[in-house]
Amino acid sequence: MSGIIEIIFAEFNYWIYVTLMMIGFYAMIAKKNLIKKVIGANIFQTAIFLFYISLAEVKGGTAPILLHGHDGADAAHKAVSEVIYVNPLPHVLILTAIVVAVSTTAVALALIIKIYEEYGSLEEDVILAYRRQLQPEFSEHARQKQEGEQ
């Protein structure tokens, strides 16, 4: 039993990332409200950012800023070789990915505004029901039913 707990705590942030990702994924699939879906997508993406940031971690590493850089080239080389830095690359990648995630959210919210203007609701069920009723050509079944009624 204590073994399992040790395993969980040894890679604590990875467990968190998997859990968060599943929460986000669940929200995207199961929630009927469109805003909740977008929040789910955000949690999902943030979980992946957490994964990348965890990758960059080096035990005892400091921020990747060159110390004593102004002392000249030799000193700078010495500083690089002696100090342990965390890996800066995943941070930079995630900065880009955050920008992408923000733009995706912005587009999603803009679409949601349009959907609300059109259908007066953000609930998936209501929108679907409204669409079926409004546009018989949307579903063949509804069209045939309507023709049958006429």
Place this chain on the structure above:
Amino acid sequence: MTGFDLITDHLPVLTVVIPLMAGFLTPIVGWIDRKLCWYWVMLTMFAVLLMTSSNLYTVITSGTIHYHLGGWTPPIGIEYVIDLLNGFVCLIIAFIGLMVGIYSIESIKKELPNKIIPFYSIFLLLITGLMGMTITGDIFNFYVFLEISSLTAYALIAMGDRGDGVVASFNYLIMGTVAASFILLGIGYLYAVTGSLNIADMQGLLPSIYDNKVVLAALAFFMVGFSIKVGLFPLHAWLPDAYTHAPSAASALIAGLMTKVGAYAMIRFMFSVFTPEFVIDMTRMAEILTWAAALAIVVGSVLAIAQSDIKRMLAYSSISQIGYILLGVGLANVIGMQGGLLHILNHSLMKCALFLVAGAIFYRTGIRNLHQFQGLGKKMPVTTTVFLIAALSMIGVPGTVGFTSKWYLALGSINAGQWIFVIVILVSSLLNIVYFWRVFDNIWFGHPHEVEHIKRDEAPLSMLIPMVLLAVLCIFFGLFAYYPLHYVLEPLSNALLGIGVLP
């Protein structure tokens, strides 16, 4: 060094940068005069077409182009690599982009009179995204371009049918975000085990750690992510709505290019990031892909028969055609691979032509329900003839380009000893006849009840030119399939499967 040399040296990056810059400058051009937007897009697309043709020519004559961004050498800096595979796909993107661009002037004026400037701006950004996805040799850079192309596609689809467009776009956005996130996660896994993001570098580093579970998980994430992006059968839910409700020009562009570039990315990741031994023998991913593709071919065709909206029918037909491409890729022998790759070209030409025809009919008559197409054969003879040629090519009639790729796919299946796929291809061709026949029947043999005397009312010339050109190319490549096969696809298939080396 003259200015011309400077341009030729930087051609690979310019194919991405020029549409990007032009896309951002479009609002300024449109601010001066809205009519200038179209000329601006034409100028850009023509330049891009010239550059991609030049790139492909250079690749065929003198081998793969490597371009280092900012002069940083590969494992550290971002590298753009153009080999036969992306040279070929880039040329398709530029050509289809130009055709849809020419077509769009009238169609956009009618369908989106207030959104001409944003449409063209986003149009160019979509081309940038697709071009960048294709040309880049760095997988994180690939992810960024993937998102650029996805975001612009969401915006284009949302401009479509009132009410429906936004819902279709939102569905696509949710599915697309899942796909892109999976791909990002896969990239993270590969970075964690190799410490590299460069495709060529990674292919060298990965084989020694193939027994690592992380690599396996990365492959699984990539395959699921790309399956959503290309609309492979069980994950196709976003595709029919998105294609149906986008504006006509955007449908043609997205149907012609988005899924094809997704298929390209799948090929690139399967055979260039991972090695053929890994996907074919060690994980048998290629075999799984063939079965999924066979399922998509049959189900897509069957669903297409049930549709009455022509754009929706074409969308379901796209699902089945994507199956053909991936079937060829999954067969993983040289002939099947050639068939699959040729089908990327075919499907872009045919599906783009068909969507342009659907748009032209909608432009003239406002009809999309194919049961109301009676008499169109007399009203719009050129447009419907283009439809006939493209549809025959889709069915796979000898003499059209669709026949060649189906022939190669069937031969590839026989070579792989999988007779069932030959049957699948035949059955699907029969189903194609069924759903296209319903359209032919209405266009040429249906009797319009309302109007007795039908006046000829053809689509405008700017719409006819690209449609006719695409139809002519369908026949040209059907008769002279030797050229793409001999110069590009055969050496390419050999190189992808690790039998030969690229020049």
